[in-house]
Amino acid sequence: MFDPLKPVSPGRRTALGILFFVVFLAGWAGITLGGIVPPLFLADPLKAAKSGVELFTEYGFAGDVGVTIWRVVGGFVIAAVFAVPLGILMGAFKSVEAFFEPFISFARYLPASAFIPLLILWAGVGEAQKLAVIIIGSFFQIVLMVAVIVGGSRIDLVEASKTLGAKRAGIVLRVLLPGAAPQIAETLRLVLGWAWTYVIVAELIGAQSGIGHMIMDSQRLLDTGQMIFGIFIIGLIGLISDFLFKQANARLYPWYFIK
C-alpha cells in the first residue's frame, strides 16, 4: 500500500478520494455538533445544507450562481482569446518575446484585486468591472505560460518540418501549435480555477448579484450556514468544470495521453 510510486487501482483510488470527503464531513460535524465551536462562528453540516435548500427555494440563489458562472466564463474567454495568440507569438518569435516579456512579467505581479477600486472608478460597478478584474487576473498569466510552453517546443521536430518543406507559417501552425496544444489546454484549465477566486473577490465589493455578493450579505446576517454553502457551491462548480476540461482534453488530444 505504501510502495513509492506504485500505481493504485481505479476502484481503490475512487474509494480513497471519497473517504477523505467523509472524514472531512465527520470532522466538521464533530466540532460543530459536539459544541466545540459555537454555531455563531461555524454552522454545522445539517444547518449548512438546510441553508442551501432555502437559498435555492426562497432567495433565488440559482440566479446568483448563473451570474457568477457567466462572469467567470466571459472574462476568462475574453482573456484567453487575446492571451493565447500573443503567447504563441512570443514563444515562436524571440524578438516578440523580447518586446513584451519584461512588461508582462511585471504586470503579472499586479494583484487583480488591487485594481478593483480603480476599475469601479473607470467602469462603475456593472458587469464591465467584474469582467475586467477577471481579465486582468488571467490575461498575463496565460500569456506567459503559453509563451514558455511554445518556446519549449522540440527543436528537432521544427528541423524535421523544415526538411519537409515547412516555412514560417507552416512551422508555427503545423508544428509549434499542435505540439503545444495539450499543455496550453492544461494551462487554461489551471487559470480558469484562478479566475474563480478573482470573480468572488470582485463580487465581494460593489455587487448586486452573484455568489460573492450572497456570501457578503450573509455575513451581515451572521448566517454562517449560507456562507459555507456558498463556498461549497464554488468548490463544486470548480470540480465540475475541471472534470469537463479534463474530459475535453483527453478527447481532443488522444496522442498526448498515450502511455
Place this chain on the structure above:
Amino acid sequence: MSKLRIENVSRVFPGVRGGEPTRALEPTNLSVEDNDFITILGPSGCGKSTLLRIVAGLDQPTTGQVLLDGQAVREPGPDRGMVFQSYTLFPWLTVRENICFGLREKNVPDRQQAEIADHFINQVGLRGFENHFPKQLSGGMQQRTALARALANDPKIMLLDEPFGALDNQTRALMQELLLGIWEAAKKTVLFVTHDIDEAIFMANRVLVMTARPGKVKCDIAIDLPHPRHYTMKTSPEFAAYKARLTEEIRVEAIRSAQAEH
C-alpha cells in the same frame, strides 16, 4: 555534372563563454553522382553529422558552399529528404498523416496524397499501422515511417544521419535491407552517416572515412559488391576484406579521438 557538390565546406563553432572556437569540420570536398549511395564513416564527434546538416541547410558552413544540381543550398528544403537518428515523427499525427506532412505543405490534392502515402506505407511494411500514433510504434517502425515521410516528398537526395543508430542489432539489419531494397528499386541518391563499419560497407557503393575532430575526409573507398545485396553477403570474403581495411582506417581515428578527450 555531379548531383551534389560539396566545395571547400568547413565549420567552426564559436567558443562558448570566451573559450576556444571548435573546429568541427576542416575544408571538405565531395562530388556525389546521381544514384550514388555514399556512406560517411567516422568516429563520434568527427563532424560527419555537421557535414550532413550543412547539406540539409540546417547549419551554415563557415567557408565553402554546397551545390545541388548546380544550385547553391541556403536553407532546408523538401528537395533534400532527411532522416534523423532521434525519433522526429510528429507525435500528434498518425503514421499516414506524418507521411503526408510534406505533401500537405506542397498543397498536393488529397487523393494524390492518399495514393502516395499508400505506396510508401506498403513499401516500408506499415500496412495495418497507418492510423497509429508514433508513441504506439516500436523504434524500428518509427524510423520506417520517418523514411517513408522523407521519400514521399520525392527528394533529389536522401540524407540519413545514423537513422538506425538507436535500434537493436536485428532490427537494424532488417532496416538496412529494407532501405537497400528501396534504393535498388528507386535509384535514389543517398548520403548516409554511420559509425558502424558493417553498415557502411553493406549499404554503399562508396565509403568515405572521416578523421577524428577536426573532421576531414581521410579516404574514399569504392565498394565493388554486386546488387541486389543479400544479408549473407556480410560473411563473404570480399566483404571481410573491405571490413579489414576500414577497421584499420577507423581504428587509428578512434584512438586519436579518444586521446584528444584526455
